[in-house]
Amino acid sequence: MTINVSDAGGRHRSPFRVLARRALALGGAGLVSVTGVVALSGSAHAAGSTLGAAAAGQGRYFGAAVAANHLGESGYATTLDTEFNAVTPENEMKWDAVEGTRNTFNFSNADQIVSHAQSKNMKVRGHTLVWHSQLPSWVSGLAAADLRTAMNNHITQVMTHYKGKIYAWDVVNEAFQDGSSGARRSSPFQDKLGNGFIEEAFTTARSVDPAAKLCYNDYNTDGVNAKSNAVYNMVKDFKARGVPIDCVGFQSHFNSNSPVPSDYQANLQRFADLGVDVQITELDIEGSGSAQATNYSNVVKACLAVTRCAGITVWGIPDKYSWRASGTPLLFDDNYGKKAAYTAALTALGGTSGGGTTDPGTGGGTDPGTGTKTCTATYTATQTWSGGFNGQVTIKAGSAAITGWSVKVTLGASQTTTGVWNGTTSWDSTGKVMTITPSYNGSLAAGASTSFGFTVQANGNTAAPAVSVCTAS
Numbered sequence: 384m385t386i387n388v389s390d391a392g393g394r395h396r397s398p399f400r401v402l403a404r405r406a407l408a409l410g411g412a413g414l415v416s417v418t419g420v421v422a423l424s425g426s427a428h429a430a431g432s433t434l435g436a437a438a439a440g441q442g443r444y445f446g447a448a449v450a451a452n453h454l455g456e457s458g459y460a461t462t463l464d465t466e467f468n469a470v471t472p473e474n475e476m477k478w479d480a481v482e483g484t485r486n487t488f489n490f491s492n493a494d495q496i497v498s499h500a501q502s503k504n505m506k507v508r509g510h511t512l513v514w515h516s517q518l519p520s521w522v523s524g525l526a527a528a529d530l531r532t533a534m535n536n537h538i539t540q541v542m543t544h545y546k547g548k549i550y551a552w553d554v555v556n557e558a559f560q561d562g563s564s565g566a567r568r569s570s571p572f573q574d575k576l577g578n579g580f581i582e583e584a585f586t587t588a589r590s591v592d593p594a595a596k597l598c599y600n601d602y603n604t605d606g607v608n609a610k611s612n613a614v615y616n617m618v619k620d621f622k623a624r625g626v627p628i629d630c631v632g633f634q635s636h637f638n639s640n641s642p643v644p645s646d647y648q649a650n651l652q653r654f655a656d657l658g659v660d661v662q663i664t665e666l667d668i669e670g671s672g673s674a675q676a677t678n679y680s681n682v683v684k685a686c687l688a689v690t691r692c693a694g695i696t697v698w699g700i701p702d703k704y705s706w707r708a709s710g711t712p713l714l715f716d717d718n719y720g721k722k723a724a725y726t727a728a729l730t731a732l733g734g735t736s737g738g739g740t741t742d743p744g745t746g747g748g749t750d751p752g753t754g755t756k757t758c759t760a761t762y763t764a765t766q767t768w769s770g771g772f773n774g775q776v777t778i779k780a781g782s783a784a785i786t787g788w789s790v791k792v793t794l795g796a797s798q799t800t801t802g803v804w805n806g807t808t809s810w811d812s813t814g815k816v817m818t819i820t821p822s823y824n825g826s827l828a829a830g831a832s833t834s835f836g837f838t839v840q841a842n843g844n845t846a847a848p849a850v851s852v853c854t855a856s
């Protein structure tokens with residue numbers, strides 16, 4: 384899809400919002416059932432048998448960088464859908480990919496990834512809005528005032544297109560120099576707009592999608608060093624002055640020249656102590672066998688030891704598609720076999736690998752074995768009216784009977800709920816995420832269903848709340 388917009392012109396309205404708007408218009412005459420207008424569904428194996436499920440059991444996500452051109456490969460898509468509950472487009476949201484020509488936005492490849500993720504209830508990390516690399520030459524050629532306009536327009540158009548669909552954005556990527564200087568990296572933004580370009584980017588980003596977490600993302604900042612100190616001081620300053628920032632991404636590209644630092648956890652923790660989430664955003668560790676496995680295990684454990692470490696993203700799925708393929712830095716081999724590093728990461732997440740047989744029922748995913756308790760959660764907007772809507776989540780047991788289930792529902796910006804039925808609710812500290820467990824309907828025979836529902840006061844936001852994968856017990 385190619386959309387032409389102007390700096391001052393109208394904003395693209397996402398198909399999702401159009402649908403939601405139509406649903407609202409339909410509902411205007413009274414309470415109308417609109418089953419299927421907004422439907423999100425998701426499934427995962429029992430807590431602990433996949434990376435995503437095990438991470439979810441720890442209150443974390445486990446994601447992968449994804450390339451749109453591999454989604455048609457069945458092993459790739461199956462491994463993604465089975466193992467991961469978050470994605471980052473590897474290149475598709477970068478400036479050269481979406482705005483190669485000024486004001487001509489092409490979201491088609493990125494949209495493929497976002498749609499895929501949404502259909503599987505995966506989080507999406509947006510990567511990245513302002514970066515010196517993969518930057519079209521028309522941007523680097525602009526004079527300061529025009530560059531500022533172009534930067535803010537780029538942020539505005541891209542974030543508007545994906546508004547409500549992105550868990551976290553890498554707003555600014557790699558703005559600091561390597562080495563001992565702690566200085567900013569030279570780039571068109573730095574050189575023409577000065578230090579203030581970073582906070583300007585964050586402030587613009589917040590105004591466009593206040594529900595998305597806004598991250599600063601960098602590499603070689605994984606341990607305590609001059610570069611991470613410089614980022615730390617920037618984040619501290621932003622927090623002190625109220626510049627909007629919610630998270631710091633630690634890329635974590637490791638190899639023998641750049642090993643996992645011994646103070647990795649301590650470094651994550653000192654950032655978390657500034658009042659931001661920390662995320663491991665591009666993890667890959669070159670090597671093989673038990674050495675690689677131990678490194679993966681240590682990284683996962685460090686994240687779990689830091690309460691505000693929200694999740695981990697590995698920078699690719701099979702080794703063959705890694706930007707460092709020759710270093711075999713990922714969790715799956717070229718045939719999507721699970722490496723020792725996979726088992727180590729899963730074990731560190733508190734998960735257990737099951738039988739590892741192929742399950743034709745889920746399109747070739749790994750089945751942890753017969754009798755494993757699983758469930759799926761399917762969301763449907765059952766009624767809408769001008770001020771809000773009713774949502775229903777249907778829980779269905781898999782091939783084994785279950786005695787309990789748990790699903791998280793995350794309300795959108797400005798939404799509140801006025802009631803939940805057929806479920807017991809507990810809220811997280813943000814007041815946006817409710818965990819629903821059974822009130823009486825926890826025991827389900829194999830294949831049987833139950834549902835819970837809730838009423839949402841939209842306060843202008845009719846987007847469907849995000850429903851997590853179902854965790855069975």
Ligand code: G2I
Pocket residue numbers: 473474516517602634665706
């Ligand atoms: O370099 C590793 C990562 C460092 N942090 C930021 C990330 O965005 C970055 O990702 C990599 C991608 O994994 C590569 O796939 O960024 C590279 C570009 O800086 C990506 O490489 C590019 C190639 O250089 C292009 O020739 C190619 O057209 O990938 C493009 C799309 O396949």
